Amino acid sequence: MIKTVIFDMDGTILNTLDDITKSINVSLEYHQLPIKTKNEVRKAVGRGALNLIIDVVPENSDQKLIDSVFKKYQSYYDTHSNDLTAPYPHMLDVLKQLKEMGYKLAVVSNKYEYLVKKLNDDVFESIFAVAIGETKDLPIKPAPDMLFKAIKLLDSTIEESIFIGDSDTYMKTAVNANITSIGVTWGFRDKETLIKEGAKYIISDPFDMIKIISEG
Incomplete structure (x- = not known):
C-alpha cells in the first residue's frame, strides 16, 4: 500500500521553464554568447544547474567561462526563480x-x-x-x-x-x-x-x- x-x-x-530560460539567456548575453530558445533549454534541464550551463555554452568552452556563466546564472536565478514560475x-x-x-x-x-x-x-x-x-x-x-x-x-x-x-x-x-x-x-x-x-x-x-x- x-x-x-x-x-x-x-x-x-x-x-519553471520561462524563468530558467530567462536566467540562462541573461547569463549568456552578459558573456556575449548566443542565447538559447525555450525548447533548447527544455532539453537541457534536469541534471542540475552546472550541467545545464555546460549544455548551453558553446562546445569546447573552457572551465573559466563555464564557471563565470554558472555564477551569473546562479546570481540572477536566485532572485528571479519565481517571476513566471x-x-x-x-x-x-x-x-x-x-x-x-x-x-x-x-x-x-x-x-x-x-x-x-x-x-x-x-x-x-x-x-x-x-x-x-x-x-x-x-x-x-x-x-x-x-x-x-x-x-x-x-x-x-x-x-x-x-x-x-x-x-x-x-x-x-x-x-x-x-x-x-x-x-x-x-x-x-x-x-x-x-x-x-x-x-x-x-x-x-x-x-x-x-x-x-x-x-x-
Missing part, C-alpha cells in the same frame, strides 16, 4: 487532495536545496513535509540518495513509496532506488523517453495520480 508520494519539482509540479494546471488541487487523504508528501529536486525549500514555502505553502535539493553532501539524481533521504525522513519504506517525475533522469532515479514510478507527459520529456527509461505508469492528467496512488 502506498503511503508516501515523492515528487520531482521542475517539469512535474512546477512549470507557476504550478501546472490542477496541480495544487491534486496535492491538497493527496494530503487530505493522508499521504505523506515530499519533493526532491536537482535544484539547490535552498531554492527547493523557498519554492515549497512560497508557491506550495509548505505542503511538502520534506523538501530536498542538491547539497555538497548529497549526490543529485539519477543517484537514488535523495529518494532514500526523503523516505527515511518520512519514516516510510521503498515499498510504501512512489516517485513522480517528468524526465529520463528521474525514471533512472526510480530504477536505481527500486521504487515504483509515474512519468508525466506535461513536463520536459516525451512519453517514449519516459517509457524507455523505466516508468511503470505514464499519465497526461494530474488527477490520474490520485487513481494510481490510491489503487497502489
